[in-house]
Amino acid sequence: MGNEKSLAHTRWNCKYHIVFAPKYRRQVFYREKRRAIGCILRKLCEWKSVRILEAECCADHIHMLQCLSKLSENV
Secondary structure, eight states, rough: OOOOOOOOSSSOOOOOOEEEEGGOOOOOOOOOHHHHHHHHHHHHHHHTOEEEEEEOOSSSSSSEEOOHHHHHHHO
């Protein structure tokens, strides 16, 4: 309950599960690419004020659970 944002008659806790996958689900996320992509995604999220709650990089896709804190703070 502590993570919820609220207004007079509404409460919300918005989280987004995003999956990045290359074309044809080719297994391309290894070693240096995995680190570089992780760094790029962290910088982008930091730049856009998006909080990464969880992330996992598999060989053929990347999972991210995000919370758009900037969007919910402006309401």
